[in-house]
Amino acid sequence: MPEGSSHGTHSPDVRDIVAVVLLSAMAVLTAWCGFQASKWGGEMSIAFSQASSARVQATNFDGQARDQRQFDLTVYASWVEAKAAGEDELAAFIEERFQPDFRVAFDAWQAQGADEGGPFVQDEYVPTGTTEAAEYSARADEKFAEALESNQRGDNYSLLTVLFALVLFLTAMSQRNIAAWASRVFLGLAMIVGLVGIVILLTFPIKI
Template sequence: MTEAETRERGRWHRVTDILGVFLLSVVAVLTAWCGFEASKWSGEMSIAFSQASSARIQAANADGEARSARSFDLTIYASFLQAVGEGNEELADYIRERFTPEFRVAYDAWVEDGMVEHAPFAREEYVPEGSVEAVELNALADEKFTQALEDNQRGDNYSLLTVLFALVLFLTAMSQRELVPWVGRTLLGLAIVVAVVGVVILTTFPIRI
């Protein structure tokens, strides 16, 4: 090997060493960042699942409240019909005054439209107390559950990217071994390509601080 070839080989060796150290440093930081983001999104997933569970419980309570309100209205209305059937107008008026606001709206609309439906309960105006809350809370629970699944996927994406950067570290470390020069440069080049692909993918991921 001539002196010029020796110098050229030494120059390439220094260049690959510098690139290798730089790549190892950068990828180590990126790997740590991916691990941090994976843990953050895992935490967000847990919070969202907890909120979904809480909303579902509240929705069940609101739905129970709506069923109780409906049962109460049915009882009052049955007493009202009995009083009307017996011709006891005074009692019927007394009971009518004790209709709940939600049932009164439906009853008035039912009477105004000629009592077409079998009972005021079939009217869309009849919304027992707790019904709206139950619907809203169920929708919130569904939203939080979907968000939790998305957060879980984001955490998995960061974890997979950690594996990709681990491959970069492996290839870079192997390129620093005493290998045939072209093999070392090939491994380092492949590590750089994989690192660039990983960085490009990383830029598309959402960040949670």
């Protein structure tokens, strides 16, 4: 057989091998991207659930603090009325009924000369539930941000799935009964797109 014929039969075999390897690799990577997209989707759902739960807790504690403030306002109003009426014994009796959180602020207000601002504007006044409400609200915001980030990561993997599907398409086109130069072009494009996809894939976080 002439030497030229030998080269003519060898080249398609090499392209076939490259195409098979490329198809196999892209199939695995496509499955991997689908798996990762699913995992990050699960993480998104969990984070959204945790954010919702934390938001409910924050609302509950905020309601507790609001009720505490309302109670303190009512008792304080009674104390003011007793003091204004000169009923010191009644005022002292009411003071004994102050809640601990309000008592701290009331004492601080008294130590500063009992100015017109009142005990409720004191930094020491922190009704029960205020701190917890702030903590749970911050946790809800954090988990919501995590959910959005996980959602974006899942979308990124889904986009890579489309990219690798394009590689499969180009590789399949290179195997069609077309001109040799067209086959090489399709296969070359498939290799370039696949390499770009792999490089991008290496930058993505992995969830097992």
